[in-house]
Amino acid sequence: MTDDPMKLGLDDAALAVHPTVFAADALAGKRVLVSGGAGGIGRAVAWLAGRCGAELILTGRDAGKLDSAVQAMTAAGLQVQGHVVDIRKPETVADLFAGPVTEAGGIDLLVNSAGGQFPQAAIDFSAKGWNAVIDNNLNGTWHMMQAAARHWRDTSRPGSIVNIVVVVEHGLYGVAHTIAARSGVIGVSRAVAVEWAPLGIRVNCIAPGAIETPGWRVYAPEARATYARSNPMMRAGTTWDIAESVIWVGGTSGGYVTGETINVAGGSQLWGETWTTGRPDWFQPG
Ligand SMILES: CCC/C=C/C(=O)SCCNC(=O)CCNC(=O)[C@H](O)C(C)(C)COP(=O)([O-])OP(=O)([O-])OC[C@H]1O[C@@H](n2cnc3c(N)ncnc32)[C@H](O)[C@@H]1OP(=O)([O-])[O-]
Numbered sequence: 001m002t003d004d005p006m007k008l009g010l011d012d013a014a015l016a017v018h019p020t021v022f023a024a025d026a027l028a029g030k031r032v033l034v035s036g037g038a039g040g041i042g043r044a045v046a047w048l049a050g051r052c053g054a055e056l057i058l059t060g061r062d063a064g065k066l067d068s069a070v071q072a073m074t075a076a077g078l079q080v081q082g083h084v085v086d087i088r089k090p091e092t093v094a095d096l097f098a099g100p101v102t103e104a105g106g107i108d109l110l111v112n113s114a115g116g117q118f119p120q121a122a123i124d125f126s127a128k129g130w131n132a133v134i135d136n137n138l139n140g141t142w143h144m145m146q147a148a149a150r151h152w153r154d155t156s157r158p159g160s161i162v163n164i165v166v167v168v169e170h171g172l173y174g175v176a177h178t179i180a181a182r183s184g185v186i187g188v189s190r191a192v193a194v195e196w197a198p199l200g201i202r203v204n205c206i207a208p209g210a211i212e213t214p215g216w217r218v219y220a221p222e223a224r225a226t227y228a229r230s231n232p233m234m235r236a237g238t239t240w241d242i243a244e245s246v247i248w249v250g251g252t253s254g255g256y257v258t259g260e261t262i263n264v265a266g267g268s269q270l271w272g273e274t275w276t277t278g279r280p281d282w283f284q285p286g
C-alpha cells in the first residue's frame, strides 16, 4: 500500500506513464466505454485504452470524480468524455446509448467496471443490503451488456464486452451477496457469448484478486492489511495488472476468446483466503 492511507492505488500521474506491452496504436480508431471509469480499475483501463489510441467514454455516478478523470486524461492529450449514469437505472443506460454513444459514432468495446459491495457476515444481510448489491452488480451490469448488444445489432457492427467480476470459486469471504451477483454475471456472460456470437459480439469476464484501489476504503484497515498475503504471490495486484488483461481479452489480441472468465488474482483462486470481515475464530490456525 501507499504511505498515505487515503491514497489507494495508482494515481493519474502514474497511470499516464506506466510502462505497457501494448503499442501506442493498438486501439487506434476504436471507441471504448468504461463504466466506473473514474474508479480505481476503470480509471486504469481508461488510461491504457486511451494511451493505445482509443476514444473514451467514461461513466459513473459521481460527477466530480468523472470531471477529475476527464480533466487529467484530456491534459495528457487523450480524447475523453464523461457522463453521469447509474447502471441500476435501465432508462438512464438507454439514454446513454441513444445519446452520447450514438453521437460519438458508436463503441467497439464495453468494459463494465462499475460495481461494489460492503463487507458483512451473510447471516446479517438486510433485504435492502442484499438487493442493493444484487441490483448494482448483476442487474446493473446486465442493463449495460444488453444495451451494448442492441446497439451493435442495430448498427450492424461487431463488439466486445469485458465484465469485471470477483473470484467466485474460492477464498473470498464476507461478501456472499457479491459472490451471488458476480456468479450471475459469469453465468449470463457464458450464455450470451453463444447467443450473441452470430452478431459478432464477444463476452468475457476478468476476475481480479486483491487490487489496491480507493474502493478498498469500504473495508476496515485491519482487513485490508491482510489482503496482500491472500494469494500465493504474496502481494496485492495493481490496477495496471487488470487494465492490461482487459485490453488483451477485449481487444483484437483476444479475438478468438469468448465466454471466458480469467482470474487475474495472483493465484488466489487456488490458495489463500480473503476475509473482508476479519477471519472468524473458527478458522484461526492452531
Ligand atoms: C480484496 C477484497 C475484495 C475487494 C473487492 C472489491 O470489489 S473492492 C472495490 C469495490 N468498490 C466498492 O465496493 C465501493 C463501495 N461500495 C458501495 O458503494 C456500496 O456498498 C454499494 C455499491 C454496494 C451500495 O451502494 P448504494 O448506493 O445502493 O447503497 P446504499 O449506501 O444506499 O446502501 C443500501 C443498503 O445497503 C446496506 N449497506 C450499505 N453499506 C453497508 C455497510 N457498510 N454495512 C452494512 N450494510 C450496508 C444497507 O442496508 C443500506 O441501506 P440503509 O440501511 O443505509 O438504508
Ligand SMILES: NC(=O)C1=CN([C@@H]2O[C@H](COP(=O)(O)OP(=O)(O)OC[C@H]3O[C@@H](n4cnc5c(N)ncnc54)[C@H](OP(=O)(O)O)[C@@H]3O)[C@@H](O)[C@H]2O)C=CC1
Binding pocket: 035, 036, 037, 038, 039, 040, 041, 042, 059, 060, 061, 062, 063, 065, 085, 086, 087, 088, 113, 114, 115, 116, 117, 136, 140, 164, 165, 166, 167, 207, 208, 209, 210, 211, 212, 213, 214, 215, 216
Ligand atoms: N479492488 C479490488 O480489490 C477488486 C475489485 N473488484 C471489482 O472491480 C470493479 C471496480 O472496482 P474498483 O475500481 O476497485 O472500485 P472503485 O470503488 O474505485 O470503483 C468502482 C466504481 O463503480 C462506480 N459505480 C458503482 N456503482 C455504480 C452504479 N450503480 N452506477 C454507476 N457507477 C457505479 C463508482 O462510481 P461513483 O463513485 O461515481 O459512484 C466507482 O467509481 C468493481 O466491480 C469491484 O467490485 C473485484 C475484485 C477485487
